[in-house]
Amino acid sequence: MIRKNISGKESNKLLIEIKNAYKTYDNGEVKNQVLKNLSLQIEQGEFIAILGPSGSGKSTLLNMIGGLDQLDSGEIIIDGNSIQKEKDDKLSQYRRKKIGFIFQAFNLIPVLSVYENIVMPTVLDGSEIDEDYIKDIIEQIGMTEFCNQFPSKLSGGQQQRVAIARALANKPKIVLADEPTGNLDTKTGNDVMKLLRDGIKKYGQTLILITHNEEIAKMADRVVCLKNGVLENWEG
Amino acid sequence: MIIRLKYVRINVYSFCFYITGDLMLYKGRMTFVKIKKRVIVKYIWRNQNKYISIGIALSVMMIFSLIQIGESISLQYRTMLTTSYSYDVALKNLSESEEKKVVTYLENQKDMENYGYERDILWVDIPKHKEYEYSFLSVYKEGHSFPAWSIDITEGKTPKKAYEIVLDQEVAQVLGVSVGDCIKLPIHESQKLLECTVVGMYASADLPDEMSDCTWILVSNLTKDALEKDGIKLEMNTTAMTATIAKGDYVEEKVEKLASELRTVLNPHYDDWLQKEVQGQKVTGNEGKQYEDLQERVCVNLQKKDIIENAKIGHEQFLWIAVLALVVAISMILLIYNNISLMTKKRMREYSILRCIGMDHKYLRKLLWIEIGCYAGIGIPFGIILGNVLNAIVAKRIISYISGNDIGVIQSSYSYFIAIGISIVAIVIANLQMLFKIKDMTPIEGMNYPEGSFFKKKVTKRATKRKKLINFLVKRNIERNFGKSMIVVVSLTCCMTLLLVIVYFGTAMRNFLMSEDCYKQKISDFETYIEAESVAYNNPEAKNSEYVYPENIEKDVEISGIRQCYRFNDFSYTVEDGKKGDYIKWSGNIVLFDDAMLQKLKEDYAELQQLDLSKEILIYVSLDDYQLKNLKNGKQAENNCYIDKKQEVILNIAAVDNYEDEFLEKIKLSARLKGLNLKDKKWAQSQNSYFIANEKLIKRLYGTVGYNHILFSTIKDKNIKQRIKDIYVKNVNGAVFNNYKLGSEEDQRLLKGVICLLVYLVVSMSLAGFSNMSNTMKANLMTRRRENGIMRALGMTQKMEKRMIIKENLRLVTYALIASFILGFIINTVIILVFMGEFTFYWYVYIVLAILFFVMSTCVLELTLQRQYQHSIIENLIRDE
Known part of the structure; x- marks a missing residue:
């Protein structure tokens, strides 16, 4: 396990605490235990990369932190509050305010323009759009010219950049990135990662990144490895 | 491979792997056609698109059934025309x-x-x-x-x-x-x-x-x-x-x-x-x-003249029935179209994947044609069978109710061809259109944005306010697939228009065919009715041999079993210049005259001048119980009423003989004989004014009293009606004998037939409309699962998502409602004028239907949503179908 602070500052504030997490998926025929007594602590401003083979439970862990799914048992405490057994409305609010998602398949809304996609979480939250901040992000991702374009007209790299901007738009404390470079070539992947890294560095956000790419993982403050639902030391 | 294909849904790569893996396993023996067949079989099995076959079957059933009903009813006219004597x-x-x-x-x-x-x-x-x-x-x-x-x-x-x-x-x-x-x-x-x-x-x-x-x-x-x-x-x-x-x-x-x-x-x-x-x-x-x-x-x-006139009216009526049938057909075609296009749209991403891994458009076309062929192969015969069953059970009864005979449903071969033909054309058009869409869309675009994302418009407004976000998304979603949205609107418009026309027609018919109460009254009061011919009078002095005079009526005593016998008169006369005058109405006790008649009588009969009005009872009233009551209460009447003397007379009548009530009762009876609905105040709104005189006065004027309406209430006896008929038809030249009970039963049968037909159409149209709506919504939910999942992941609450979906659909419903109201109003006006000659605007039908339609739509949407909300956000994010 490698530990370093990307911002270069000492940070002790615990932002995410996962305690004895269990999750099993039951498809009727086979029961698949994805998370087994998993415990993890992540500090504010930390950049943590999660490595692991397919089906090891990485995405499940990310979804649990993002409040997209619920644990069978155990607890997830975000910023001192447990999100376990929260009602749907509260979880939606939590996602709007504290979480920024970046998906492997970009997952932009096709009926919304680039700008609209980026400001979507802020609009959903009902808070005032910080135009300077949004402009800044758009400039940073180099999409100023494409603000009024629709996602289908963009390349994969461009779409992922928009997704990053969207994840940062509502100034969330936590950015969850599920293989953000998985659909991109190495160069574009690196560009995207640089953007993401610079973004969270600039705005002091916590990044949890899922990746298969060890080179990318090495960019993180800490790398953990998930195998069969259990955290293991990474010997990269 | 079949087992493996189970996992095809998981993601693009695994799907590619299994397909290509199978290709390798089959090695030299493998042909793409084999895969294709398996894929098709798997598609049908996996997607459980039963509803497509059911949709096709329902549509075929409706088209088939309607053709046969229309044909059977038109045969009535043809039979009438061919079996009648054709000489002039x-x-x-x-x-x-x-x-x-x-x-x-x-x-x-x-x-x-x-x-x-x-x-x-x-x-x-x-x-x-x-x-x-x-x-x-x-x-x-x-x-x-x-x-x-x-x-x-x-x-x-x-x-x-x-x-x-x-x-x-x-x-x-x-x-x-x-x-x-x-x-x-x-x-x-x-x-x-x-x-x-x-x-x-x-x-x-x-x-x-x-x-x-x-x-x-x-x-x-x-x-x-x-x-x-x-x-x-x-x-x-x-x-x-x-x-x-x-x-x-x-x-x-x-x-x-x-x-x-x-x-x-x-x-x-x-x-x-x-x-x-x-x-x-x-x-x-x-x-x-x-x-x-x-x-x-x-x-x-x-007879020939009547039949030709009826046929002309029938032709006009059929023209409008044909218009309605056309709307039904369009609605049904759209149902087929919608079903197929929705099925295809739902799988746009998979088709794109298949194209990505090497399936060319030709193969994809074959795949779709074979699959659609399978659904049509099941749906069309099933629809024909259902149509036949429906015709045998419902349509046969409707036709026999309406026509009064058991001619049944015509089984012509071309109704089969038309129903099958229409369905096949609809299926082919829907499939072709989908194929063009698939062809137009690049495989990558289809994979990423299967619902379509293409916006040729420039962005003018941005979604930047939470309050307006839902409306904004609704607008964009409708716009992005405008063609599909319009199909849903047209389909709903057709259904709603039909519902409106049917319900409106039913409402108008209800008054036209009398209410149930009126039937009961009619049947319970008098079973048998003798009607002597009523002719125009040039001269009140002239005796009409076709009236029933006391010497004929005396024969009544020979008939045992008559509970009650009621006689009254109702004839018209002609005043000067050959113009037809107002009606004189009189009964055994009361005779009604109008102004012109009174003047004529006064000229003709000097003794009328000496009548003691208060004793002979000669009163002038406007035939309206409201006015009559006003007069009785000493209030100023609205029009045409002699206030001075007549008020006194009416008060006198009411006080002495209670004639007012009797008068009203008998006028009501007269109205019932004409088939007017007593609940509807129109029966009393006569254009004429009347005088009332009693039998004594009539005897003084004419020397005798004659009647042209005689009603009998009889005890239960099979032969009594025949005995009455024999006596009256023999004794009174021109007497017409009516069996009220049979007549009422016939009226009721017609009413039942019409009701059956209307209910049948209402139910089938509602089913078609709402299933279309439900299908569209399901397909939207399916194709936009990922999109909705993203929204949820970004923080949209389930409530907001629901509101967005319902708003989108309700907006389509509103468009359909507005269009159907305009269209329905035009059709209603013309159809009511053609069938009934007089148009009455029943505004409440529109309001009730609008409310009902919205409530039903919301319920359908809510139910569909309930069924669809069984997947978690993650499932929505990773799965397409």
Whole structure:
């Protein structure tokens, strides 16, 4: 396990605490235990990369932190509050305010323009759009010219950049990135990662990144490895 | 592979892997076609697209069923037209010399279709003749041409002597007889036999319609005389000669002119008499009798006139029914179209994946055609079976209710072809359109944005406010697939328009056909009803022999079992200048006169001046119970009312004899007889004003009292109605006997039939409309699962998401509602005017239906959402279907 602070500052504030997490998926025929007594602590401003083979439970862990799914048992405490057994409305609010998602398949809304996609979480939250901040992000991702374009007209790299901007738009404390470079070539992947890294560095956000790419993982403050639902030391 | 394909859904890569992996496993033996077949089978199995087949089946069922119902009802008209006598003018009781005159006249007419003699009839049974059980024996008059019945004697000669006959050559063949043979024909319903000699044969190819439904045997006049001598009486036909104007449009004036000219041929004075009548000078005495006699002898075929008029009205009605059927057909086609396009759209991403991994468009086209073929192959036959079952159970009853006979449902082959054809065309168009869309979309675009993301428009407004976000997304979602949205709107519009027209028509019909209460009253009050003919009066002094006078009524006492007998009068008279005046109404106790009549009476009857109005009861009222009450209460009446004296009289009536109530009761009864709904105040809104007088006054004026409406309430006795009928029809010339119960039952049957038809249409239309809506919504939810998942992941609450989906669909419903109201209003106005002649605006139908439609739509949407909300956000994010 490698530990370093990307911002270069000492940070002790615990932002995410996962305690004895269990999750099993039951498809009727086979029961698949994805998370087994998993415990993890992540500090504010930390950049943590999660490595692991397919089906090891990485995405499940990310979804649990993002409040997209619920644990069978155990607890997830975000910023001192447990999100376990929260009602749907509260979880939606939590996602709007504290979480920024970046998906492997970009997952932009096709009926919304680039700008609209980026400001979507802020609009959903009902808070005032910080135009300077949004402009800044758009400039940073180099999409100023494409603000009024629709996602289908963009390349994969461009779409992922928009997704990053969207994840940062509502100034969330936590950015969850599920293989953000998985659909991109190495160069574009690196560009995207640089953007993401610079973004969270600039705005002091916590990044949890899922990746298969060890080179990318090495960019993180800490790398953990998930195998069969259990955290293991990474010997990269 | 089948087991492996189970995981195809998981993601693009695994799908590619399994397909390519299988290709490798099959090695050299593998062909793409094999995969394709398996893929198709798997698709059908996995997607469980039963509803597509069901949708096709329902649509085919509706189209098929409607075609057959329409065809069966139109057959009623066709049957009526073909079975009726087609002649225009009939002449009866003609002497030999008159016949010659008529024939000479008709021979010189250019536009005559045909003319000829009607016949004396004797029914004879023809053994072995399979097609017809019996035949006519007709008197053939040699020497007179018979153009109406242009018989070609193909063999032998015409009948001249007694017991010589000429047979139809086909019948002769069946009987195995030839010219010169003697045959014995049994006389129908008689023990006697007709022994005769066959002297000739004729060909019956060109017989007129009314003659072609039976076989004719020709005999001479001598045979008729000989038969009568033997005590066998021929059934005399009431008409002796007929004339038919050249075929084409029926022109009433032309027929009237022919009748008038034929009368003039028979009596040159006819024109003079007619002239006098037109000038208002009544032809009386011997001349008058001859005139009336001539009119009776040469008369227009009213049956044909009525049928043609009915057919014309029927044609207009059918035109509008056809418009409705067209809307049903469009609605059903859209249902098929929607089903197929939704099925395809749902799988747009998978098709794109298949294209990515190497399936070319040709293969994809084949795949879709085969799959659609499978659904159509199941749906269409199933729909035809359902349609047949539906027709056998529902439509047959509807038709028998409406037509009153068991003609049933016509099973014509082209109804099958049309229903199948329409469905196939709809399926092909829907599939072709989807294929074009798939072709237009690049595989990558289809994979990432299967629902379509293409916006050619420029962004003018941005979604930057939470409050407006939902409306914004709704607008964008509708716009992005405008074609599909419009199909849903058109489909819903069709259904809603139909619902509106049907419910509106039903509402209007309810008043038209009387309420249930009115039926009950009508049946419970009087079962039997005698109606003497009511004619226009020129002179109140003139006695009408067709009225029922006390001397006829006295016979009532002979009939035991009458619970109640009620008589009243209702006739019109003509005031000066030949204009038809207001109606005089009177009953056994009350007679109503209007102003003009009163004036006339005063002039004619000096003694009326001396009437003590308060005792003789002569009152003037406007026929409106509201006004009557006003008068009674001493209030100012609204119009046309004599306030001064009459008020006093009414008060007097009310106080002394309680006539007011009776008057109202009887007027109500009169209204019921006319089939008006008592709940509807219209029955009392007469344009006329009336005077009421009692029987005593009538006797003083006319010397006697006559009635033209007599109603009987009887005890339960099978024979009593027949006894009443016998007495009245015998004693009163022109009396018409009505069995109220049967009449009411017939009315009710019609009402039931119409209700059945309306309910059938309402249910099927609602099903089609709402299933379309539900399907669209399901498909939207399916195709936008990922999008909605993203929204949820970004923080949209489930409530917001639901609101967005419902708002989007309700917006489509609103568009449909507005369009259907406009369309429905136009159709309703025209259809009600065509069917009922008068349009009434029932605004509440629109409001109730609008509310109902919204409530139903929301329920359908809510139910669909409930069923669809079984997946978590993650599932929505990673899965497409």
